[in-house]
Amino acid sequence: MDPTVRSQEGFLDDATRPQPSLSRPEMPHGPLPELPVRGRRRGIWKPLGAVCVLLLVLTGGGVWWLTERYAGQVDRLGDVFAAIPESGRPAASTAADGVPVTFLLVGSDSRDVAADGAAPGARSDAIMLARVAADREHAQLISIPRDSWVDIPGHGMNKINASYAFGGPSLLIQTVEQFTGVRIDHFVAIDFAGLAEVTDALGGVDVYVGQPTQAGGHTFEQGMNHITGEEARWYLGQRHGLPGGDFDRVKRQQNFLKAVMDQAVGSQTFSDLGTLDQTLRAVAGSVAADDDLGVRDMVVLAHSMRNIAKDDVAYFTAPVLGTGREGAASVVYLDPAAGDRMWGYLITDSLGDHAAEFAESALGDAPR
Numbered sequence: 497m498d499p500t501v502r503s504q505e506g507f508l509d510d511a512t513r514p515q516p517s518l519s520r521p522e523m524p525h526g527p528l529p530e531l532p533v534r535g536r537r538r539g540i541w542k543p544l545g546a547v548c549v550l551l552l553v554l555t556g557g558g559v560w561w562l563t564e565r566y567a568g569q570v571d572r573l574g575d576v577f578a579a580i581p582e583s584g585r586p587a588a589s590t591a592a593d594g595v596p597v598t599f600l601l602v603g604s605d606s607r608d609v610a611a612d613g614a615a616p617g618a619r620s621d622a623i624m625l626a627r628v629a630a631d632r633e634h635a636q637l638i639s640i641p642r643d644s645w646v647d648i649p650g651h652g653m654n655k656i657n658a659s660y661a662f663g664g665p666s667l668l669i670q671t672v673e674q675f676t677g678v679r680i681d682h683f684v685a686i687d688f689a690g691l692a693e694v695t696d697a698l699g700g701v702d703v704y705v706g707q708p709t710q711a712g713g714h715t716f717e718q719g720m721n722h723i724t725g726e727e728a729r730w731y732l733g734q735r736h737g738l739p740g741g742d743f744d745r746v747k748r749q750q751n752f753l754k755a756v757m758d759q760a761v762g763s764q765t766f767s768d769l770g771t772l773d774q775t776l777r778a779v780a781g782s783v784a785a786d787d788d789l790g791v792r793d794m795v796v797l798a799h800s801m802r803n804i805a806k807d808d809v810a811y812f813t814a815p816v817l818g819t820g821r822e823g824a825a826s827v828v829y830l831d832p833a834a835g836d837r838m839w840g841y842l843i844t845d846s847l848g849d850h851a852a853e854f855a856e857s858a859l860g861d862a863p864r
């Protein structure tokens with residue numbers, strides 16, 4: 497979490513850092529390993545799986561997945577819930593007007609995986625809960641800092657991203673369910689190339705920058721910036737030069753996601769068949785999902801949310817007390833009291849009604 501820990505700049509800042517052994521009790525700024533995917537081989541997963549998934553479901557674009565042009569391109573991750581004992585899982589959430597749906601979205605920024613399966617350049621994890629309300633008129637996205645110090649089932653206290661390294665999607669799901677009490681319905685991941693392609697397919701997106709910064713030869717001026725896929729990589733990955741370090745990077749991830757949603761909903765994307773086709777091909781070519789999330793499920797969910805407005809999507813970060821050190825690792829301490837309230841509202845599908853209570857954890861209007 498401490499932005500002075502490493503000297504390299506931007507999203508490449510972990511490229512030359514020696515990776516810790518998974519047998520060590522602490523995992524400072526460790527990467528997520530490659531997901532085992534059935535289908536086309538690709539590099540390991542990258543930030544903001546939420547971009548493509550929510551772009552798909554919140555704009556009604558899911559109907560296009562009915563065609564072979566899109567549906568056949570989605571990679572499958574297998575049954576990631578099979579290894580989780582049902583007896584220890586939270587009960588399914590319900591509401592008076594239907595059933596909410598909760599996604600766990602995960603990604604990381606990396607080079608391509610080597611022929612032997614290693615991922616020497618893996619870095620920059622993102623973990624998010626995306627909740628579609630039962631009324632299908634609201635949604636929330638909650639980022640969980642990758643360095644959050646939590647209890648990992650069978651492994652004790654460690655950073656939350658260590659759960660992914662120890663046991664892949666299943667253990668990460670189990671870990672998140674354990675400390676939030678929120679039942680996860682689906683697991684989704686995306687690679688970075690897809691994120692850049694979606695951005696370019698939309699003709700770039702507009703993001704507001706709270707203070708001027710530079711990364712990777714790109715300058716982000718204070719105020720509104722129109723960025724393309726290549727610039728998005730540096731905007732999303734920069735940490736050094738941002739006062740809040742990883743916290744500011746989480747805000748940038750959310751800000752970028754919001755910009756993508758605003759561009760898709762507020763432009764002519766879904767009235768121009770060429771732009772729509774290019775965008776959805778980028779989405780379909782980069783998304784990977786658990787086996788239970790079928791094409792029909794995506795279409796039904798997308799159709800049910802066809803009238804949602806972009807202002808009905810709220811963005812938060814899990815409440816934190818601060819940062820500290822556990823051994824050699826810099827960690828984030830979550831706020832259990834505020835967190836219990838947030839997760840409780842999410843379980844009862846009422847977080848939107850209590851958003852003001854978490855104003856300090858919300859995205860805000862001028863993220864750095």
